[in-house]
Amino acid sequence: MFTCIPVYMCTLLMALNINEVRKDFPIFQRETSPGVPLVYLDSTATSQKPLVVIKAMNDFYRRSNANIHRGVHTLAEEATALYEQARVKISKFINAPSAHQIIYTRNTTESINLVAYSWARANLKAGDLVILTEMEHHSNLVPWHILQAERGVELDFIPVTEDGLLDLDAYKTLLARGPKLVSFTHMSNVLGTINPAAEIIRLAHAAGAVTVVDAAQSVPHFKVDVQALDADFLAFSAHKMCGPTGIGVLYGKMALLESMPPFLGGGDMIREVKLRSFRPNSLPYKFEAGTPAIAEAVGFGAAVDYLSAVGMDAIAAHEHEITEYALERLEEVSGVKVFGPSAQHKGGVTAFTLNGVHPHDVAQILDRDGIAVRAGHHCAQPLHEKFGIPASSRASFYLYNTRDEVDLLINGIYKVKEMFG
Amino acid sequence: MDDLYREVIIEHYKNPGYRGKLDPHDIKFADNNPLCGDHIEITLRTDESDRISDARFDGHGCAISQASADLLIESIIGKPLEEVKQLNKEYVLDMLGIDLGPVRLKCALLSLKVLKAGVYGLGEASDSLVE
Numbered sequence: 001m002f003t004c005i006p007v008y009m010c011t012l013l014m015a016l017n018i019n020e021v022r023k024d025f026p027i028f029q030r031e032t033s034p035g036v037p038l039v040y041l042d043s044t045a046t047s048q049k050p051l052v053v054i055k056a057m058n059d060f061y062r063r064s065n066a067n068i069h070r071g072v073h074t075l076a077e078e079a080t081a082l083y084e085q086a087r088v089k090i091s092k093f094i095n096a097p098s099a100h101q102i103i104y105t106r107n108t109t110e111s112i113n114l115v116a117y118s119w120a121r122a123n124l125k126a127g128d129l130v131i132l133t134e135m136e137h138h139s140n141l142v143p144w145h146i147l148q149a150e151r152g153v154e155l156d157f158i159p160v161t162e163d164g165l166l167d168l169d170a171y172k173t174l175l176a177r178g179p180k181l182v183s184f185t186h187m188s189n190v191l192g193t194i195n196p197a198a199e200i201i202r203l204a205h206a207a208g209a210v211t212v213v214d215a216a217q218s219v220p221h222f223k224v225d226v227q228a229l230d231a232d233f234l235a236f237s238a239h240k241m242c243g244p245t246g247i248g249v250l251y252g253k254m255a256l257l258e259s260m261p262p263f264l265g266g267g268d269m270i271r272e273v274k275l276r277s278f279r280p281n282s283l284p285y286k287f288e289a290g291t292p293a294i295a296e297a298v299g300f301g302a303a304v305d306y307l308s309a310v311g312m313d314a315i316a317a318h319e320h321e322i323t324e325y326a327l328e329r330l331e332e333v334s335g336v337k338v339f340g341p342s343a344q345h346k347g348g349v350t351a352f353t354l355n356g357v358h359p360h361d362v363a364q365i366l367d368r369d370g371i372a373v374r375a376g377h378h379c380a381q382p383l384h385e386k387f388g389i390p391a392s393s394r395a396s397f398y399l400y401n402t403r404d405e406v407d408l409l410i411n412g413i414y415k416v417k418e419m420f421g
Numbered sequence: 422m423d424d425l426y427r428e429v430i431i432e433h434y435k436n437p438g439y440r441g442k443l444d445p446h447d448i449k450f451a452d453n454n455p456l457c458g459d460h461i462e463i464t465l466r467t468d469e470s471d472r473i474s475d476a477r478f479d480g481h482g483c484a485i486s487q488a489s490a491d492l493l494i495e496s497i498i499g500k501p502l503e504e505v506k507q508l509n510k511e512y513v514l515d516m517l518g519i520d521l522g523p524v525r526l527k528c529a530l531l532s533l534k535v536l537k538a539g540v541y542g543l544g545e546a547s548d549s550l551v552e
Contacts, residue, residue, distance in 0.1 A: 360459075
């Protein structure tokens, strides 16, 4: 009697149950002011946290708290096991060949800096070309500016087209100049553009360059497979994917990580220390100096479990639907201009301007109705300059957002227009 | 909260009386709010008794930053430079007549910071000028 499942049931089974998902996040029970529920449209900045993540960290502090490694007592053993289990979960989540290739850092920014300080300083010299893009977050610009000032490396940029896509023909021209490194965002935190990472990496490798993928916005929102991408380095943060702040990851290919000098010196990253010398530890500990964010690693592991249970494909499909709807509704408001490509090339990020009203004022007035959007340049000042605007408002979506929330956003924008009309 | 966009603020934002640049001028200073990219430039003329004889602001930003700049410029014309050096946060907030959280406070105080840095002849504007 169970042999025949109707087709519509299959799609239902795959789809995400939004009401159940929202119940997983305690923050949605609060009101921003009496009678005003929270409409959280700022997940690109940081995501909300499900109860399972909060509970995992809470339980860690209540039951298992101890420093990791080298302790032989029960708690130290437990803490170490939890910390390392999380690393294994994360490695599987991005299909890394080994958990040793998962370096815990503070966040995506620190991961990129690790590459810039360790790999780049050991491998790049004056005149070497580093290719970035015009749509980078400051975290994938400034480390290279610092390297440029220090080493005299040359920086060039893959241009962004009017539609908010990378100009791949211009990229090919840049590659002819023999770059040593190509570092780019997988998904723009402003335009929402999902860049063709596998293609960018394939072309970079053909030109002999090493690649860094800023995956801060991609890993949280759709399935990312580091082996399918053939990424050399890939960086992301826990807090944008239902996990806690203060912890992120640098994934690297084994041979590259092995060849790199340590970044920060201190405890845990050493095999042996003499008064005048040290020998570094093996991977991944070589890059994890000092007591790390242990409870946060445990929370990160729980976040990865949670996202896997909901299903990354279901999350991506849900966000795509919400984004399509948001773009459609934003377009109907006169005076609103949305930046970035069509929904087909875009994740759940919609940056927009409203004619005659500063993004800060838009965000502030929306906040009265409990609607949280971000306003400013979103750490991508050069990109805003490219589009000739000082700032934008940005509504972004995650697994817990609904079409009703998009409607509230649109109603809010109409209110802003009325006030400044 | 509902007072944040009082008539006076919207009005000064939409129809500022003192937007522009003075050329020639005796004092000129400009700065940004790095968090949101708001930009304010102030140009001043002074008379022989070191009073501000005329002033203008230019730039872009949110209603709070632009309205507070317009109100501030309007209020300082005729004042001695020494008095302008003593102006503080409360002075601006009283004019705006609103309470602001830490983020928007920076918007409201950008013009005072720029003004004081210019009057003091500083190389760089510091937040300590408006605390």
